[in-house]
Amino acid sequence: MGKIHRHHRVLATALMLMVSLCAHAATLQVVTEDSSYSALEDGKVVGVASQVVEMTLAAAGITDYHMTLYPWARAYDIARLEANVLIYPMIRSSGREDSFKWVGELERVHPMFYKLRERRDVWVASLQEAAHYTVGVVRDDSRQQYLESKGFSKMVVSANNLDNLRKLITGQVELIPMPEREAREQCADLHIPFENLESVFALDELSKGLYVAMSANTPDEVVDKITAAFARLKQNGTVDKLIAGQ
Template structure:
């Protein structure tokens, strides 16, 4: 009887340990306006919003990981307890994730190098004749592909994408103005060397925090409530308005 009780106790402890491990949340993102590495730490406005949300939801067992976007996206598609941002909320993605809340909304613009002659875009159809840089599995890639764009040049991350524009490997690059300014600063080039040729008003970025589909509903509900309170207090907007 003693052995039997001990075995049951061990199994119970193992079950509790596994359950605790399973509930650990991995926050995944890419190097961007919202998250970046500084002094061996992952920081940025998106990180602050994610951390405040999880702490206020009493979901304190989490880790932060910076990946190429395609890898972050795949993890969020296929693994449980993954929180991803900055994820554009699009109709195609609606049923693929459990959405926590919108942290930012901004329009993308098509940029060229200012000294690139002969590039003019008056409507989206005219942009199809030019080579355009996109990040793999990013909403902009999907958006342009769905509209018949065939001259897309795919990169692993925003920095590679931007470098291709500087090196004239692509003719146009879609990104919000604040991202364009940040990329210019990081690449040590003058922002005025870029020129906006068209605004993608048809597809504003609705940037969200979202959980992977296999994340338990009770975890998602806690995070949603905490995020709603954070946003209602004005803290989300205040954090996003701060400059890097």
């Protein structure tokens, strides 16, 4: 009986090792949204943040990955619920801290409320005043979560920031929260002058780091390898240059 038990233990150990190796060797899912950092061009995900991620994975020696553009809520759910997922760009907040493994900061963002410059009836001097207006937000975005926590109830939820801007232009919403970089990029996408918008209130509490992160169930060895590669690119200035579009 002792030999049989030892044999079973050996088989069990071998099986566990195989499962572990398969998990570590699984294709990495890389997910993002359509934004000023990433876009779909001729069937390929491109953009400044996508370049950073591709260079990071190359530096980490990871070639088996698949990069896909999703609506933010879908990308967020994939990264929150599945293993072996890299997501970017994502605000690092206290509510998300334990749900992901954080690779590194792309840049800091400073969201503001924007209105149409022609809307003289929209006036915001405080966060409380902003709550009186209809606000366009992206589903499961940190800005939606923050405004909900502050008691905002007149929010119109969209799949992405471009839809929010369209709703602002057509009068479906009166305010949209986004950083200037994003606002300028979205205006360019819709072929409207950025000057048609006016920033009316800075969301200082949302001025946070925009990160590359990984799903909590991703093996630590994979996360450590990618984190180290990102740190090298950050230290030598590559990340900052790419994000700045240089």
